[in-house]
Amino acid sequence: MIEIDHVSFQYSGAEKENLQDFTLQISKGECVVLTGESGCGKTCVTRLINTLIPHFYEGELKGKISIDGVDTTTIQPHDLSDKIGSVFQNPRSQFFSLDTDSEIVFGMENKGIPYQTMLQRYQQTIQELHIEKLQNRNLFDLSGGQKQK
Ligand SMILES: Nc1ncnc2c1ncn2[C@@H]1O[C@H](COP(=O)(O)OP(=O)(O)OP(=O)(O)O)[C@@H](O)[C@H]1O
Ligand SMILES: [Mg+2]
DSSP states (O other), X not given: OEEEEEEEEEETTOSSOSEXXXXXXXXXXXXXXXXXXXXXXXXXXXXXXXXXXXXXXXXXXXXXXXXXXXXXXXXXXXXXXTTOOOOOSSGGGTOOSSBHHHHHHHHHHHTTOOHHHHHHHHHHHHHHHTOGGGTTOBGGGSOHHHHHO
């Protein structure tokens, strides 16, 4: 459960609050689409959820954000990395590797997951997402849509 409870946030140096008295609850299994005009604060909300606010972006935060009952001000972003992930609009700006396989296992390698478990999860991911054709490919040889997949 993601709970954002009467949250306001003002980036350091901003003249007024960039998000005002925002409340949202997202339950397990829910898919929520956040829409609104440019600059209204959608990315700000995603930063509250992935905890880059307040741990990376400085500013004044009011209200409370919790993920599965844990107050996000009390933990670091990497503590939540099993639960919270962000997918960028432009895939090229989030690749760390040169090939698809390295990219798929990148998160697991960083968490020090044992090799056999990693292999198993890699296969499972390929099957669930039906991306067999994208195995062992150079990222620069993929189409825009294939990169997003
Ligand atoms: N790092 C920052 N420092 C100061 N102000 C910021 C920063 N990032 C965003 N803002 C301001 O916060 C407000 C909300 O921005 P946000 O990026 O959340 O909008 P958005 O809804 O995601 O817009 P878009 O649809 O254009 O992506 C805007 O007024 C923006 O100028
Ligand atoms: Mg945005």
